[in-house]
Amino acid sequence: MLEIRQLHKSYPIGDSSLHVLKGIDLSVEEGEMVAIMGSSGSGKSTLLNIIGMLDEADSGEYILDGLPIKDLTEKKAAVYRNKFLGFIFQSFNLINYKNALENVALPLYYQGMKRKERQELAMFHLEKVGLANWATHLPKELSGGQNQRVAIARALAANPKLLLADEPTGALDTSTSHEIMAFIQQLNDEGKTILMVTHEEDIANMCKRIVRLRDGIILEDVKVTQVRAEQYV
Amino acid sequence: MFKFLFESDTWQEVFDSFSKNKLRSILTMVGVWWGILLLIGLLGSARGLENSFNRLFGSFATNSVFVWGQSTSKPFKGFQEGKQVRLSLTDAKKVEENVEGIEFVLPRSQQGTSVTRNFLTGSFQMAGDYPLLDQLQKKKLIHGRFINQNDIDENKKIAVISEDTYKQLFEKDEDAIGKYIDINGINFIVVGIFEVGNINMGPSTDIHIPFTTFQQIYNRGDRIGWMMITGKPEYDIKQIEEDVKLLLKNLNNIHPEDTRAFGSVNVGKEFKKVTGFLIGMQFLTWFVGIATLIAGVFAIGNILLITVRERTKEIGIRRALGATPFEIKRQIVLEAVFLTMVAGIFGIITGGWILIGLDAAFGQGTDAVIVNASVSIAVVFIALIILVILGTLIGLIPAFKATSIKPIEALREE
Numbered sequence: 001m002l003e004i005r006q007l008h009k010s011y012p013i014g015d016s017s018l019h020v021l022k023g024i025d026l027s028v029e030e031g032e033m034v035a036i037m038g039s040s041g042s043g044k045s046t047l048l049n050i051i052g053m054l055d056e057a058d059s060g061e062y063i064l065d066g067l068p069i070k071d072l073t074e075k076k077a078a079v080y081r082n083k084f085l086g087f088i089f090q091s092f093n094l095i096n097y098k099n100a101l102e103n104v105a106l107p108l109y110y111q112g113m114k115r116k117e118r119q120e121l122a123m124f125h126l127e128k129v130g131l132a133n134w135a136t137h138l139p140k141e142l143s144g145g146q147n148q149r150v151a152i153a154r155a156l157a158a159n160p161k162l163l164l165a166d167e168p169t170g171a172l173d174t175s176t177s178h179e180i181m182a183f184i185q186q187l188n189d190e191g192k193t194i195l196m197v198t199h200e201e202d203i204a205n206m207c208k209r210i211v212r213l214r215d216g217i218i219l220e221d222v223k224v225t226q227v228r229a230e231q232y233v
Numbered sequence: 234m235f236k237f238l239f240e241s242d243t244w245q246e247v248f249d250s251f252s253k254n255k256l257r258s259i260l261t262m263v264g265v266w267w268g269i270l271l272l273i274g275l276l277g278s279a280r281g282l283e284n285s286f287n288r289l290f291g292s293f294a295t296n297s298v299f300v301w302g303q304s305t306s307k308p309f310k311g312f313q314e315g316k317q318v319r320l321s322l323t324d325a326k327k328v329e330e331n332v333e334g335i336e337f338v339l340p341r342s343q344q345g346t347s348v349t350r351n352f353l354t355g356s357f358q359m360a361g362d363y364p365l366l367d368q369l370q371k372k373k374l375i376h377g378r379f380i381n382q383n384d385i386d387e388n389k390k391i392a393v394i395s396e397d398t399y400k401q402l403f404e405k406d407e408d409a410i411g412k413y414i415d416i417n418g419i420n421f422i423v424v425g426i427f428e429v430g431n432i433n434m435g436p437s438t439d440i441h442i443p444f445t446t447f448q449q450i451y452n453r454g455d456r457i458g459w460m461m462i463t464g465k466p467e468y469d470i471k472q473i474e475e476d477v478k479l480l481l482k483n484l485n486n487i488h489p490e491d492t493r494a495f496g497s498v499n500v501g502k503e504f505k506k507v508t509g510f511l512i513g514m515q516f517l518t519w520f521v522g523i524a525t526l527i528a529g530v531f532a533i534g535n536i537l538l539i540t541v542r543e544r545t546k547e548i549g550i551r552r553a554l555g556a557t558p559f560e561i562k563r564q565i566v567l568e569a570v571f572l573t574m575v576a577g578i579f580g581i582i583t584g585g586w587i588l589i590g591l592d593a594a595f596g597q598g599t600d601a602v603i604v605n606a607s608v609s610i611a612v613v614f615i616a617l618i619i620l621v622i623l624g625t626l627i628g629l630i631p632a633f634k635a636t637s638i639k640p641i642e643a644l645r646e647e
Contacts, residue, residue, distance in 0.1 A: 054553060054639075054641040054644070055641050074557065074558045074636070075558060075559065078555050078556060078557040078558070078560075079555065079557065081552075081553060081554070081555050082554065082556075083555070087554070089644070093546070093549075093644065094550075095547050095551075097249070097250070097253030097254065098249065098253075102249070106551070107554040107555055109242060109246070110551075110554060110555040110556050110557075111555065115242055154554070
């Protein structure tokens with residue numbers, strides 16, 4: 001599903017440069033649920049951004065579903081992002097002047113889907129996250145948990161191969177976090193491959209595999225017994 | 234590539250971003266709205282003024298010159314300096330036959346006279362005229378008719394009098410047509426009353442009588458007061474004036490370089506000054522209007538540039554969700570065009586209202602200052618096309634700004 005070999009990335013800081021990723025090797029199978037952990041500055045967000053094609057590696061290989069991702073033009077990256085990837089962000093990143101339904105439908109708009117079709121599909125996904133009744137509400141009228149669920153619905157809308165979550169529970173309280181995690185676990189149960197950046201141990205333990213980063217290298221890569229989130233809800 | 238322009242979704246996106254940010258959008262549009270309002274308002278008023286000038290001059294053959302005799306300033310062929318020059322009917326005829334580009338030559342004679350009717354009396358300017366005068370200098374007749382060819386042929390003793398003359402010689406509401414007035418001891422029948430127009434070329438006349446009658450009663454014989462010469466529209470009246478004078482000097486044994494022998498007023502030249510002024514005013518209007526419009530469009534570009542900064546995150550999200558840079562640019566350019574267009578259309582509508590208001594306030598009646606203040610559809614279309622072009626160009630700046638930020642940087646902003 002996902003193959004990364006000897007990935008390097010450094011950022012220029014003034015005259016010198018900061019080496020953030022120092023040769024990452026990572027392989028993710030379909031249906032996995034991986035947590036990427038590490039303290040701030042460990043390079044976990046950078047890794048996620050490269051996987052998410054929001055950033056480009058300096059060297060190394062990245063193959064997504066058999067497709068080598070390299071020399072991306074902005075346009076190509078946009079198309080790949082739209083086709084292969086679903087993003088879930090810490091701060092939800094919904095467009096504040098669009099209601100829940102419109103937000104969910106946005107990736108479909110960029111796929112070139114017809115209005116009626118995409119609204120139906122968006123509604124389907126909103127139903128799935130249990131927010132069908134909130135379809136016409138603006139993000140500011142929804143709670144944090146609800147907003148994150150809208151964001152998840154949006155990430156799912158384009159039926160991506162890979163879900164990328166950057167601290168999805170970072171802005172939520174514990175019980176809402178568990179609610180969202182339960183939901184993400186359910187998606188994984190249904191077969192979605194999920195890659196999640198977190199620095200919370202208990203959230204990481206709700207995944208099936210934990211990859212620990214420190215100073216740009218993989219420190220540890222272990223399979224764990226998944227802690228089900230439902231039990232806390 | 235331009236298929237998107239016809240997709241409702243594209244416009245839905247633009248309209249969404251517009252309607253969800255109403256205040257910002259409206260403030261943005263004020264500049265362009267004001268610009269196009271000025272353009273339409275000024276152009277319409279300029280047109281109104283032009284129309285009113287045209288209406289004033291419309292009844293008048295503008296391509297004309299008056300020529301009369303004075304006294305010579307140079308001795309020539311044995312004649313002393315200071316010889317009185319009198320034009321004659323023969324001169325008029327020769328001018329008409331020999332000078333190129335002439336449409337009409339109209340001899341006229343005029344003299345002050347006293348007129349009596351019953352116990353009322355007054356002194357008036359009386360002219361001997363041909364029916365042609367009515368054609369070159371349209372007489373607004375309130376009652377009756379103007380002189381006709383029959384009057385000329387039969388030296389009829391008839392008079393066409395001005396409204397003021399009527400007021401001096403007749404009682405209020407008295408019917409003057411068919412009544413006699415006494416001019417220099419000769420009875421004339423009043424056949425028409427005319428209103429003095431706003432614009433009067435040449436000396437003003439209170440009473441018109443047939444030219445032949447005039448010549449007869451004053452014993453003028455062949456001699457005329459002056460001649461009014463009208464050129465064909467395609468000929469330069471200044472050239473005609475020179476040719477006429479040269480010919481007249483030749484016919485009357487006057488030194489070719491004598492500048493005093495003939496006096497003249499070139500109506501065409503004066504008229505050109507007025508039309509030149511009007512053209513200048515229109516040019517100024519376009520200049521001011523377009524300059525204001527450009528300033529307005531720049532204001533839109535400026536505000537879009539600021540909002541692009543504000544919307545960095547939104548743009549980042551859109552790009553993360555799969556919007557290509559082109560799609561982002563396209564949307565921002567379309568927003569710019571949409572704003573300029575909406576502002577422009579509102580400007581055109583309100584400009585139209587202003588013209589309607591001007592018309593209601595100043596455009597009524599026969600002596601209105603502004604007549605039919607309006608702009609042509611072509612001008613409106615040109616203005617709209619200019620707006621679309623400017624809107625597109627100005628939208629490109631924030632559009633490129635928007636896509637120059639990497640999506641990751643855009644998203645990182647909290």
